[in-house]
Amino acid sequence: MIANNNSHLRLIGCVAVAVFMARLDIYVVNISLPTIARHFHADTSAVSWVTMSYLLFNCGAMMLIGRIADAVSARTLFLWGYAIFTAGSLFCGLATSLGLLVFFRCVQGLGGSILVIMTYAAVSRFLPTAKVGGAMGILATCGALGVAVGSPLGGFLTERLSWQWVFFVNVPIGVLAILFVSWAIPAEVGARKPMGKLDYLGAMLSILGVVSFVLALNVGQKEGWDSLRFQALLILSAVSGFLFVVRQLKAKDPLIAPSLLKERRFLLANAVTVYGLILMGGNAFLMPFFLELVKGLSTERAGLVLMVYSVTFMILSPLAGRLADRFAPSRLCVAGMGVAAAACLLFARVLGAPGLASVIVFLAAIALGYALFMASNAKQVLGSAPMEQKGAASAVFGTLCNFSLLIGVNGFETFYAETGVAPGSAVPLAPDAGTWVPGFSHAYIFGACACLVSLLLAFGVPHIGKGAGELAADSGNR
Secondary structure, X not given: OOOOHHHHHHHXXXXXXXXXXXXXXXXXXXXXXXXXXXXXXXXXXXXXXXXXXXXXXHHHHHHHHHHHHOOOOHHHHHHHXXXXXXXXXXXXXXXXXXXXXXXXXXXXXXXXXXXXXXXXXXHHXXXXXXXXXXXXXXXXXXXXXXXXXXXXXXXXXHHHOOOOHHHHOHHHHXXXXXXXXXXXXXXXXXXXXXXXXXXXXXXXXHHHHHHHHHHHHHHHHHHOOOOHHHHHHHHHHHHHHHHHHHHHHHOOOOOOOHHHHOOHHHHHXXXXXXXXXXXXXXXXXXXXXXHXXXXXXXXXXXXXXXXXXXXHHHHHHHHHHHXXXXXXXXXXXXXXXXXXXXXXXXXXXXXXXXXXXXXXXXXXXXXXXXXXXXXXXXXXHHOOOOHXXXXXXXXXXXXXXXXXXXXXXXXXXXXXXXXXXXXXXXOOOHHHHHXXXXXXXXXXXXXXXXXXXXXXXXXXXXXXXXXHXXXXXXXXXX
């Protein structure tokens, strides 16, 4: 833990840029998905891989990177993360086919996974426990700023220039971030002991489990949930996940320490994360389509409407972060999920109403819900892990965050596609808008159910007892 406040500020500054870039990239790209679909003559299922491929590689690489993060300096990993992410962004903008775009989004995802790991690991490793909630609130604000800038910027670039510029915009930011990291963080900050032999077999099993699960969802949605390919992929995912856990329990140098896998409070807090973020991922993917198809907005105007969510979230996140340092994080998680679930259920009933009032109220409400949820949830997850395992704990947390977003994208797309309409080729005129309403309604009811499950799980977290990280913190404060 670093005692120097100036070092804390420099470190948080570098992490804040990483959070800003990660959020900016998701929302600046999502708002352009309808345009990308039309450009490549693709339907929503195909173009959803522009989002899912990024999140997929985020998930798949995190376990291995988390193990490395406990041994390599923060400066080194930040530099590699920014470099890979920036290069991936450049080549995404140069892609000449949807297949190439998806491939280079995978490269972006690899760089983004490094940045995500270092975000959580650095904050939980170098800051006192009493300041982690506040720091998470600040980072959530930076993420919301990326969202606030991303949607209108993506809409502006897509309308005024082309969709390629939603990727090119990351390049100058990434270059500046590399220079900032080189100046602000000395090489010895975060330096660790030699990590020993990496568990490549464990990494391969984790990647195989995630990839096969996502492919299973995609195949099930296309071919039916009773198809043989869906069942085979689902079995492969389950077997890979089981073998990964067995490998971690028996390997000499596991990616995740067995003690962490046995920490019940850590596991339950992560389950809260999985169900809690399904709505966030699904809404980020589907809302641009809703605004264009049902409300008839242009891409640029849709981006401006989405600012309601990001600006509300940005304003409320610092306060929510401070609340997470004063009150039990589980209570704030319950409150946040309750607000989000109620907002989804109400929105599903009125989303066909004329005008934008229902959309604006809905976006503001889920922004309030996630402002309460995000910082408190991150604190309770990472607070249950011991100090020497913050990198691995961050890897598990980051993997499950992106895994949940993936489920949200695929789940919302699946429920929406029940209408039997593929909007990839053109945006219909307003008289046809009612065609789309049932699919959107089903998707948001699904999101509400996920939030309710997260709420119920959050009730159980404080009854399990303190995690290893909290016990260590209490011991150090005596």
